[in-house]
Amino acid sequence: MKHRRSWSTALLVIGLTLYLAVNEPQTAYAMHIMEGFLPWGWALFWWILFVPFFIFGLRALIRITKETPELKIMLGLAGAFTFVLSALKIPSVTGSSSHPTGTGLGAVMFGPLPMSVLGSIVLLFQAVLLAHGGLTTLGANAFSMAVAGPIIGYAVYKGMMKSTRKQKLSIFAAAALADLSTYVITSLQLALAFPAEHGGVLASFAKFGGIFAVTQIPLAISEGLLTVLIWNWMQAHNSEELSVLQRRMKGAKQS
Known part of the structure; x- marks a missing residue:
C-alpha cells in the first residue's frame, strides 16, 4: 500500500508537469519582474536579501x-505544484498578466524555509526555459514569491490553527494570502525602484498594486x-506521509 501511494503521488507530479508542457503559456508582461527591468542597485539589494533565506532553506x-x-516525493509534489501554478499566466489590465504562485x-x-529553495529553482527554470522573469531580477522575484509568500502563508496557517483549529480553512487562507502577499511585495519592489514623480513610493505602490488587484484577488481565492482539493487528495492517497509530516512539524516545534 505504501508503494502504491508513493506511485500515486509520483503520477500526480508527472501529470502536473505534462499539463504544463501541453499548455505552455505564451510570453507576456508578467508579474515576474523581467530581465533588466530593475536598476542594478535594487537588483543587487534583493539578491543580498534573498541569499540568506536560500542558504537556510538548503540546510532545512x-x-x-x-x-x-x-x-x-512530497517535496517533489510541492515543487511541481509551484512550478505549474506559477507558470500559468492570466491576462490582466494594461497588457500585463497575473498568475497563481503555488x-x-x-x-x-514543510514550513517556509524549504520553499525558498524550491520556489527559487522554479523561478530559475521559468526564467531560462520560459522567458518569465530574469536572472538579474531572480533575487527580487524569489524574495517575493519564494520567501515572503511562504513566510506569510505559514504564519497565517499556524495562527489560524491555534485560534480556530479548522485545518481546511487554515490551508485555504494560507494559500490565498501567500499568493496575495507575493503581489504586495512585488508592487513594493517596483514602487521602491520607480517612485512616482508626484506622491513618491506610496503613489507608485498604489499604482502597481492596483494594476493586478482586479485579477489577483479572484486568483488567490481560486x-x-x-490547494484544499490537493490536500484532500493527499489525505485520501498519502495519509501515512502526511502523518510523518505532522509528527515532524510537532517535533520541530518542541525542539
Whole structure:
C-alpha cells in the first residue's frame, strides 16, 4: 500500500508537469519582474536579501531528506505544484498578466524555509526555459514569491490553527494570502525602484498594486480552493506521509 501511494503521488507530479508542457503559456508582461527591468542597485539589494533565506532553506531541505527520506516525493509534489501554478499566466489590465504562485501548499507541509529553495529553482527554470522573469531580477522575484509568500502563508496557517483549529480553512487562507502577499511585495519592489514623480513610493505602490488587484484577488481565492482539493487528495492517497509530516512539524516545534 505504501508503494502504491508513493506511485500515486509520483503520477500526480508527472501529470502536473505534462499539463504544463501541453499548455505552455505564451510570453507576456508578467508579474515576474523581467530581465533588466530593475536598476542594478535594487537588483543587487534583493539578491543580498534573498541569499540568506536560500542558504537556510538548503540546510532545512538536507535535514528533511536525511531524517525522513520517505518525504522526498512530497517535496517533489510541492515543487511541481509551484512550478505549474506559477507558470500559468492570466491576462490582466494594461497588457500585463497575473498568475497563481503555488507556494502555500509547500509552506503548510514543510514550513517556509524549504520553499525558498524550491520556489527559487522554479523561478530559475521559468526564467531560462520560459522567458518569465530574469536572472538579474531572480533575487527580487524569489524574495517575493519564494520567501515572503511562504513566510506569510505559514504564519497565517499556524495562527489560524491555534485560534480556530479548522485545518481546511487554515490551508485555504494560507494559500490565498501567500499568493496575495507575493503581489504586495512585488508592487513594493517596483514602487521602491520607480517612485512616482508626484506622491513618491506610496503613489507608485498604489499604482502597481492596483494594476493586478482586479485579477489577483479572484486568483488567490481560486488557488486557496485548489490547494484544499490537493490536500484532500493527499489525505485520501498519502495519509501515512502526511502523518510523518505532522509528527515532524510537532517535533520541530518542541525542539
